[in-house]
Amino acid sequence: MQLTNRAKQVSNKEMTLAEKMYLPAVVGGLAITIKHFFRKKPTIQYPEVKKYLGPIYRGHHVLKRDEQGRERCTACGLCAVACPAEAISMVAAERKKGEEALYREEKYAAVYEINMLRCIFCGLCEEACPKQAVYLRHDRMVPVFQERDEVIYGKDRLVEKLDDRYIRKNSEVKTTPTEPSLTRSTT
Amino acid sequence: MEDTKPQLLTVTIDGIAVEVEPGTTILQAARKIGPDVAPPAMCYYQPLKGSGGKCRACLVRVAAGSTKDPRPMPKLVASCLTAVQDGMVVENTTNPQVVDARNGIVEFLLLNHPLDCPVCDQAGECDLQNFAFDHGKATTRYEEDRRTFEKKDIGPYIQLHMTRCILCYRCVYTADQITEKRVHGVLGRGDASEIGTYIEKAIDNDFSGNVIDVCPVGALTDKTYRFKNRVWFTKPVDAHRDCPTCSGKVTLWYRGDEVIRVTARKNEWNEVTEFICNTCRFETKKTSDWVIEGPTKVSRSSVISANKYRADLEKPSFGKRLAAAEYKPIHDERDTSQLSIQQLPPERFAKTLPSAVEPEP
Numbered sequence: 001m002q003l004t005n006r007a008k009q010v011s012n013k014e015m016t017l018a019e020k021m022y023l024p025a026v027v028g029g030l031a032i033t034i035k036h037f038f039r040k041k042p043t044i045q046y047p048e049v050k051k052y053l054g055p056i057y058r059g060h061h062v063l064k065r066d067e068q069g070r071e072r073c074t075a076c077g078l079c080a081v082a083c084p085a086e087a088i089s090m091v092a093a094e095r096k097k098g099e100e101a102l103y104r105e106e107k108y109a110a111v112y113e114i115n116m117l118r119c120i121f122c123g124l125c126e127e128a129c130p131k132q133a134v135y136l137r138h139d140r141m142v143p144v145f146q147e148r149d150e151v152i153y154g155k156d157r158l159v160e161k162l163d164d165r166y167i168r169k170n171s172e173v174k175t176t177p178t179e180p181s182l183t184r185s186t187t
Numbered sequence: 188m189e190d191t192k193p194q195l196l197t198v199t200i201d202g203i204a205v206e207v208e209p210g211t212t213i214l215q216a217a218r219k220i221g222p223d224v225a226p227p228a229m230c231y232y233q234p235l236k237g238s239g240g241k242c243r244a245c246l247v248r249v250a251a252g253s254t255k256d257p258r259p260m261p262k263l264v265a266s267c268l269t270a271v272q273d274g275m276v277v278e279n280t281t282n283p284q285v286v287d288a289r290n291g292i293v294e295f296l297l298l299n300h301p302l303d304c305p306v307c308d309q310a311g312e313c314d315l316q317n318f319a320f321d322h323g324k325a326t327t328r329y330e331e332d333r334r335t336f337e338k339k340d341i342g343p344y345i346q347l348h349m350t351r352c353i354l355c356y357r358c359v360y361t362a363d364q365i366t367e368k369r370v371h372g373v374l375g376r377g378d379a380s381e382i383g384t385y386i387e388k389a390i391d392n393d394f395s396g397n398v399i400d401v402c403p404v405g406a407l408t409d410k411t412y413r414f415k416n417r418v419w420f421t422k423p424v425d426a427h428r429d430c431p432t433c434s435g436k437v438t439l440w441y442r443g444d445e446v447i448r449v450t451a452r453k454n455e456w457n458e459v460t461e462f463i464c465n466t467c468r469f470e471t472k473k474t475s476d477w478v479i480e481g482p483t484k485v486s487r488s489s490v491i492s493a494n495k496y497r498a499d500l501e502k503p504s505f506g507k508r509l510a511a512a513e514y515k516p517i518h519d520e521r522d523t524s525q526l527s528i529q530q531l532p533p534e535r536f537a538k539t540l541p542s543a544v545e546p547e548p
Binding site for chain 1: 303304305306310413414415416417419420490493494
């Protein structure tokens with residue numbers, strides 16, 4: 001009985017003159033080489049061309065805004081306590097009168113920093129977030145660092161830009177019970 | 188007076204027998220056994236007389252009333268108010284009816300609770316959070332609007348969030364029993380009842396800050412600590428100071444080198460036994476004011492102990508110092524001439540072990 005059908009019967013018979021000169025082997029080898037000239041190229045010309053990484057890829061962090069453009073994050077600290085690499089730190093502040101259009105809740109994150117050298121992109125912050133504020137974008141990666149002082153990402157680079165909204169279409173992700181009206185698939 | 192010593196009563200709670208004095212409640216008897224058996228309590232507060240009987244969180248089933256009358260009690264009873272009798276058999280977590288009832292209690296307590304834990308300063312040390320986590324469901328069935336109140340300012344130190352209140356009356360008892368004059372109370376009836384001062388008035392008694400510690404939820408929080416930090420990022424340290432008005436025994440909550448909050452010390456039932464004055468709580472927030480006793484013991488399962496590492500555990504030289512301290516020179520007096528490796532001629536080791544050929548200096 002054979003486990004696979006890839007077993008090859010070998011023989012020890014005398015080679016012909018052509019075989020002794022390796023002619024069939026050379027021709028066969030060249031044929032393989034030439035065949036590859038006409039194949040489709042698997043190489044992707046990164047960074048000019050970018051590959052779709054799938055719907056659940058965990059890339060660049062984003063601090064979401066809600067439908068009215070207010071920041072969702074309330075600086076509850078659950079992402080920071082869930083972070084196994086301790087990459088997240090934040091300072092909370094109280095929303096003042098007149099800032100209702102900027103922040104959704106009474107409390108907001110005045111400072112929110114992620115150390116991208118520490119971050120291991122595990123996505124636990126996204127899972128822990130009760131306000132669906134922090135997401136790891138599936139369509140964008142954190143760029144390569146050139147300097148050490150650019151690895152700590154503040155709110156200026158994390159908060160979602162209003163002209164560059166992030167939408168994740170993944171209907172399998174359920175909402176948390178705190179906000180029954182809010183589905184993750186909408187912006 | 189034939190016998191001055193009171194007779195001890197035997198109670199069985201969850202199959203564990205305990206002997207208590209007459210007049211003890213079931214809750215206290217269960218607490219005597221340990222935290223695994225003790226029913227949860229949201230409104231009962233041992234240092235406050237008269238507290239208890241409001242939240243129904245501590246409901247237990249009495250399977251046998253006493254030795255004389257072993258009939259079970261017809262309904263679940265509030266263990267914080269029911270006194271024990273000799274031969275009483277109590278079922279706490281072993282009875283599915285009790286577990287189911289607690290599940291319902293959580294749902295009722297959370298009906299009007301805003302569930303704003305991400306914003307609330309009490310999150311992480313909140314009795315209701317723990318209670319709901321241990322006994323409740325993960326989702327809510329309530330769809331109607333939760334009750335809301337007008338925001339009230341009750342002074343520069345205490346922040347009142349009436350929406351979070353579960354009406355346990357603990358703060359009312361505290362003001363009655365700890366402070367000289369109570370200025371706040373529960374106003375209104377039923378769904379409209381709320382904690383307030385009736386006429387806008389600041390609570391400024393010298394011991395008024397204790398209502399913050401006593402509050403099981405985030406309804407009364409420290410205004411000087413408001414949104415400063417989350418509980419689990421701060422480091423609790425036991426400290427004391429010479430205070431003319433109170434015992435001065437407190438817990439300091441550090442963020443880095445800065446004291447961001449001072450609270451009274453809580454025991455294992457989350458209860459304050461030594462109440463502290465407002466001067467200690469709100470005005471002495473410098474390390475130099477205090478004599479540090481050491482880190483507060485926080486249970487391993489508490490979120491407060493998350494991401495905390497003791498400084499002495501991190502030193503890389505720790506292993507070396509341990510090895511140096513543990514090092515013992517070996518006095519081996521055995522006859523080693525018979526050990527086989529020594530019997531081989533030293534030339535055999537020349538390739539791999541040159542030192543075997545050369546005699547050591």
